[in-house]
Amino acid sequence: MFKCAKMMRNIVYGFVVFVSLSYTLGEEFNLFGGAGQAYSVEVNLGHPPQKFNLLVDTGSTTLAIASQVRQGGKSFFMANESSSIWDSGKQVQAKYSQGMWVGHLASDWVQFPSLPNIPKVRTDLALITESHKFFMNGSGWQGLLGLAYLPVGAWGENIIVESWLDSVDRTLKKPISFQLKLCGVKSATNATHYGNLQMLDNANENKNNNRTYQTPVLRQRWYEVGVLSVRVIDTGVNNTDSTQSPVVTDINNEICLKLNKEKSIVDSGTTNIRLPDTVFREIVGQIRNAVPETNVISDEFWYHGEAGCWPQPQEWSLPWIAIDLLSVDADNQYFTLEIPPQNYMRVVSAGEAGADFVCYKLGLEAGTETVLGYTAMEGLQVLFNRSAGWIGWQTSDCGSDARVTGPYNASTPLIDSCQLRRPVSETAVSIRAAQWALCAISIIAACVLVYLLAPCVKALCKKPLRMQQISLSTAALVEQET
Ligand SMILES: *[C@@H]1O[C@H](CO)[C@@H](O)[C@H](O)[C@H]1NC(C)=O
Ligand SMILES: *[C@@H]1O[C@H](CO)[C@@H](O)[C@H](O)[C@H]1NC(C)=O
Numbered sequence: 001m002f003k004c005a006k007m008m009r010n011i012v013y014g015f016v017v018f019v020s021l022s023y024t025l026g027e028e029f030n031l032f033g034g035a036g037q038a039y040s041v042e043v044n045l046g047h048p049p050q051k052f053n054l055l056v057d058t059g060s061t062t063l064a065i066a067s068q069v070r071q072g073g074k075s076f077f078m079a080n081e082s083s084s085i086w087d088s089g090k091q092v093q094a095k096y097s098q099g100m101w102v103g104h105l106a107s108d109w110v111q112f113p114s115l116p117n118i119p120k121v122r123t124d125l126a127l128i129t130e131s132h133k134f135f136m137n138g139s140g141w142q143g144l145l146g147l148a149y150l151p152v153g154a155w156g157e158n159i160i161v162e163s164w165l166d167s168v169d170r171t172l173k174k175p176i177s178f179q180l181k182l183c184g185v186k187s188a189t190n191a192t193h194y195g196n197l198q199m200l201d202n203a204n205e206n207k208n209n210n211r212t213y214q215t216p217v218l219r220q221r222w223y224e225v226g227v228l229s230v231r232v233i234d235t236g237v238n239n240t241d242s243t244q245s246p247v248v249t250d251i252n253n254e255i256c257l258k259l260n261k262e263k264s265i266v267d268s269g270t271t272n273i274r275l276p277d278t279v280f281r282e283i284v285g286q287i288r289n290a291v292p293e294t295n296v297i298s299d300e301f302w303y304h305g306e307a308g309c310w311p312q313p314q315e316w317s318l319p320w321i322a323i324d325l326l327s328v329d330a331d332n333q334y335f336t337l338e339i340p341p342q343n344y345m346r347v348v349s350a351g352e353a354g355a356d357f358v359c360y361k362l363g364l365e366a367g368t369e370t371v372l373g374y375t376a377m378e379g380l381q382v383l384f385n386r387s388a389g390w391i392g393w394q395t396s397d398c399g400s401d402a403r404v405t406g407p408y409n410a411s412t413p414l415i416d417s418c419q420l421r422r423p424v425s426e427t428a429v430s431i432r433a434a435q436w437a438l439c440a441i442s443i444i445a446a447c448v449l450v451y452l453l454a455p456c457v458k459a460l461c462k463k464p465l466r467m468q469q470i471s472l473s474t475a476a477l478v479e480q481e482t
């Protein structure tokens with residue numbers, strides 16, 4: 001029982017360790033995340049500066065920070081202790097399908113210690129005063145740094161909330177791009193993940209010599225891109241140089257239409273790769289078929305987002321996932337993100353003192369639209385050129401073996417056949433209601449995970465591990481508890 005309590009404590013309070021870690025690792029990493037959480041960056045708010053961690057979210061636009069005591073988190077921005085705060089008193093809010101926050105619009109000085117080339121700027125902030133199912137116990141962040149476009153910012157009556165990025169552009173009088181290099185975990189037995197956020201102006205040279213593949217941002221709200229297909233590929237091993245590929249490789253039109261029916265976005269605030277249900281089932285079915293019969297993995301793991309635990313770290317010799325993205329270069333051209341099993345079999349908790357088991361979760365989930373969460377970005381270097389409207393993808397020097405290949409040609413123009421060019425007005429009305437849904441749902445999912453893991457750990461402590469794999473459903477947990 002002692003061990004059990006200790007492990008639960010470690011999982012829940014692990015972020016304290018992560019915070020102090022980010023200093024010792026030097027400037028290479030300025031993003032970190034605890035088990036099941038997205039990546040966050042340290043920020044100084046106000047004058048004198050107060051330090052917080054903000055979740056880096058390309059799925060929303062507003063900088064929002066806890067400004068009152070809340071359940072499950074002690075640290076919050078004390079606005080009245082900042083001599084430079086300007087509080088409008090006007091209400092702003094964000095709603096999403098399972099929760100919401102309300103706050104007021106203020107402005108203050110914002111500075112990121114790990115982004116030396118970006119000056120301290122005065123920017124709009126949402127001071128969160130009330131929230132429901134937004135902050136959860138044990139999360140290592142107190143707010144969000146939204147990096148998307150203005151139409152998906154927080155809203156209030158007759159209020160436009162300027163984003164931090166727009167304030168930076170305005171202050172520097174030039175457009176700034178940002179780059180996410182998400183590296184994932186550093187060892188197979190430790191779920192802490194690391195990454196780097198960098199701000200670039202058009203004069204910065206790119207030190208990564210791997211080829212950059214650009215996909216256009218189709219509509220500038222979220223980072224909406226054309227995901228042409230998602231498929232399972234045998235293995236990445238002998239397929240390294242496909243840049244010369246002479247073959248015309250056509251896109252399955254039916255899948256392409258399905259993927260982009262609602263929209264497809266790149267969202268660092270989401271954990272998983274979210275796919276329309278039929279595509280999800282097809283992909284998962286194929287991956288499952290490749291699992292050796294000796295390693296039994298339950299349906300709960302594949303279809304219900306539950307953790308599976310093994311006594312040792314697993315070497316996943318499973319197929320890779322290929323994600324085809326529209327290229328900016330030509331209407332019939334695309335490139336491919338090749339994602340190894342190390343990305344989508346995500347380590348979510350691992351051998352802590354005395355416990356020899358490692359838990360994984362599937363980095364894929366079903367939904368109504370397509371979301372490339374950070375599972376699709378780890379091992380890659382992703383440049384968001386906001387002003388020019390494209391996202392550049394490169395194989396990176398850190399993290400998994402994920403890579404980018406192409407370009408490939410299709411025989412027909414893809415924008416038309418996949419109906420990628422839809423007018424914005426069609427959906428503009430619904431944006432406000434749905435604006436935060438994307439980031440928030442995944443935050444909730446991530447936090448619930450930390451919460452759910454605790455009983456799993458507890459159960460394992462009570463009983464010696466006999467099975468090869470454990471997947472506890474919530475129903476099973478309830479039974480054990482009673
Ligand atoms: C969060 O922590 C508080 C106090 O420690 C507790 O009362 C509450 O039930 C916890 N909530 C969750 C969702 O774990
Ligand atoms: C993860 O690794 C770091 C060092 O990189 C260590 O300080 C931390 O305790 C580890 N966490 C777990 C849960 O083992």
Ligand SMILES: *[C@@H]1O[C@H](CO)[C@@H](O)[C@H](O)[C@H]1NC(C)=O
Pocket residue numbers: 177200201202203204383385388
């Ligand atoms: C953004 O895109 C424009 C046009 O393609 C280009 O001139 C500029 O250098 C890009 N900026 C960065 C940081 O790559």
Ligand SMILES: *[C@@H]1O[C@H](CO)[C@@H](O)[C@H](O)[C@H]1NC(C)=O
Pocket residue numbers: 235237238
């Ligand atoms: C990859 O190529 C090497 C040498 O060309 C070969 O020995 C190996 O079996 C190939 N692997 C696969 C998975 O095809």
Ligand SMILES: *[C@@H]1O[C@H](CO)[C@@H](O)[C@H](O)[C@H]1NC(C)=O
Pocket residue numbers: 245246247330332333408409
């Ligand atoms: C692919 O398409 C581009 C532009 O349409 C063209 O320049 C290129 O030669 C094509 N490549 C192949 C291998 O067909």
